[in-house]
Amino acid sequence: MPDRHLTRLTIRRPDDWHLHLRDGDMLKAVVPETTRHFARAIIMPNLDPPVVTAQQAVAYRERIMAALPNGADFTPLMTLYLTETTDPEDVREAHAAGIATAVKLYPAGATTNSASGVRDFEKVRAVLAVMAEIGMPLCVHGEVTDQEIDIFDREATFIDRVLKPLRKKVPDLKVVMEHVTTQDAVDYVRDSNKNLAATITTHHLIINRNHILAGGIRPHYYCLPVAKREAHRVALVQAAVSGDKRFFLGTDSAPHTDPAKLQPCGCAGIFTAPNTMSCLAEVFFAAGRLRKIEDFASLNGPRFYGLKPNEATITLVKGDPVTYPAKIDTGDGPVTVFDPGFDLHWRVETD
Secondary structure (H helix, E strand, O other): OOHHHOOEEEEEOOOEEEEOOOOHHHHHHHHHHHHOOOOEEEEOOOOOOOOOOHHHHHHHHHHHHHHOOOOOOOEEEEEEEOOOOOOHHHHHHHHHOOOOOEEEEOEOOOOOOOOOOEOOHHHHHHHHHHHHHHOOOEEEOOOOOOOOOOHHHHHHHHHHHHHHHHHHHOOOOOEEEOOOOOHHHHHHHHOOOOOEEEEEOOHHHOOOHHHHHOOOOOHHHOOOOOOOOHHHHHHHHHHHHOOOOOEEEOOOEOOOOHHHHOOOOOOOOEEOOOOHHHHHHHHHHHOOOHHHHHHHHHHHHHHHHOOOOOOOEEEEEEEEEEOOOOEEEEOOEEEEEOOOOOOEEEEEEEO
């Protein structure tokens, strides 16, 4: 049966390989939105203060587990925030103990709570060497922060200035380019046959920079890396629906309260956890590749991280439009849910 004729598809339960859960009241409110459909998630460590040590990762994981809804089957996969003073042996021990799945690289100043990130990459060489030795992935926010570089060029510049030299110096290091947004990044990953993969977000498969800027500024579509031209969005869709094992889902779902988004210097981040699977089903169905959604959302990520796919399943069912709340309420304030700009006809049925 051609994919465009499908009205029902059962797939392995998906994972989210890039997720922001925040902390405190926000954490308690947003955790259920992920656990409803996802079995595991790579948890971002850019709290304030950041999750740098194994001890801090254990404490954060305990807070996440305490916030899970009753009966939720969800495993948070913790990451350590890489700084220029990160202890290589703490990283080694955290990985060996199952505390930390990956390490996160933020160039200093690249995005929310990234001030503690890396400026001098020579100062983290010892950490990266240990990670290469033990097979621990490095998750990379792939943008330079040089103010002389146009914001729409910062991902491509990062590849040339930072990522290519880094991977030459530490060739055995497993690297995930997170939330790629450009044809440049897609091509770079496709041209690499070892130790490199990329996550693609839900929203970057759907919006381009016109959605943010044309006809008025729309703060709820503002994220980092910022959405690019339509040609880049199309390249991301082609990569996602291809089934290529080097591309997989990382939503980068990033909740901010509406007051934090709607101000003269608003926060970067889009909250997609509630409706991601319905959105993805629309994208893959429109491309005539709905069956490939399992590779992208459920199989490729575990393969790269050396984990088994989930045994449980979900079923995507096409029918009348599905509605999601426009906002969710949190103890910190309302958070707007991503609006894809079109009806969602795919509902998610869980085991």
